[in-house]
Amino acid sequence: MNDHKYERYIMGRSKKSSIAIISALTLFIEFLSNVFKFLKKIGGNEEMTYSFISSPDGAKEFAELIFSKTKIVVDETKKIIRSLSDLITSLKLDWVNENINETNFPVQPEDLIETEKEYKEFHFRKTMSSESVIAEMNKENFRPATTREQLKWALKNWDGKSIIVALGQSWLNSYGNRHVSVLCFGLRELDLFWFGDDWSVNSRFLGVRK
Numbered sequence: 001m002n003d004h005k006y007e008r009y010i011m012g013r014s015k016k017s018s019i020a021i022i023s024a025l026t027l028f029i030e031f032l033s034n035v036f037k038f039l040k041k042i043g044g045n046e047e048m049t050y051s052f053i054s055s056p057d058g059a060k061e062f063a064e065l066i067f068s069k070t071k072i073v074v075d076e077t078k079k080i081i082r083s084l085s086d087l088i089t090s091l092k093l094d095w096v097n098e099n100i101n102e103t104n105f106p107v108q109p110e111d112l113i114e115t116e117k118e119y120k121e122f123h124f125r126k127t128m129s130s131e132s133v134i135a136e137m138n139k140e141n142f143r144p145a146t147t148r149e150q151l152k153w154a155l156k157n158w159d160g161k162s163i164i165v166a167l168g169q170s171w172l173n174s175y176g177n178r179h180v181s182v183l184c185f186g187l188r189e190l191d192l193f194w195f196g197d198d199w200s201v202n203s204r205f206l207g208v209r210k
Contacts, residue, residue, distance in 0.1 A: 118209035142207035144168035
């Protein structure tokens with residue numbers, strides 16, 4: 001690398017570093033502003049924040065707080081979430097659509113809920129659209145299940161003879177069509193069906209109490 005190229009390289013790095021520092025400062029100022037707002041709501045004031053920041057142990061206590069909160073989230077996620085491949089293997093299915101994977105069906109916020117969930121099979125015995133099914137679920141204070149919820153429920157509850165649809169999570173294919181996971185009877189399959197199509201009278205929809 002000649003002198004001119006090296007000089008441009010150093011200037012480029014310096015510019016990126018400056019931008020990063022400015023972004024970090026902007027974020028920190030916004031963070032402090034929000035801290036002041038919340039403190040006032042609970043009866044505190046700005047002086048409390050200044051006192052905490054300027055104290056010798058302030059940085060250490062703040063770092064420990066961030067670590068403890070983040071560690072809890074990570075630990076809980078590891079404890080609760082099972083991979084799709086693990087759930088599918090446990091179900092001992094005869095065939096699985098290859099597009100039902102971790103990339104297309106990532107972990108959803110609903111999957112992180114730790115408390116025991118109340119499930120319900122909705123069977124309307126008539127042709128219905130996905131939107132109509134979800135609307136009927138809402139009337140009973142239920143929401144459509146995610147794919148992981150569908151598979152976890154199936155481990156203990158699926159009879160292998162019913163069509164069980166999970167409308168709570170979908171995958172957008174290359175043609176722009178939304179598809180949801182469906183447990184099918186007969187060969188015990190896990191397949192994808194178009195969200196925008198009408199469902200047959202035999203379809204059952206898995207709901208979770210809100």
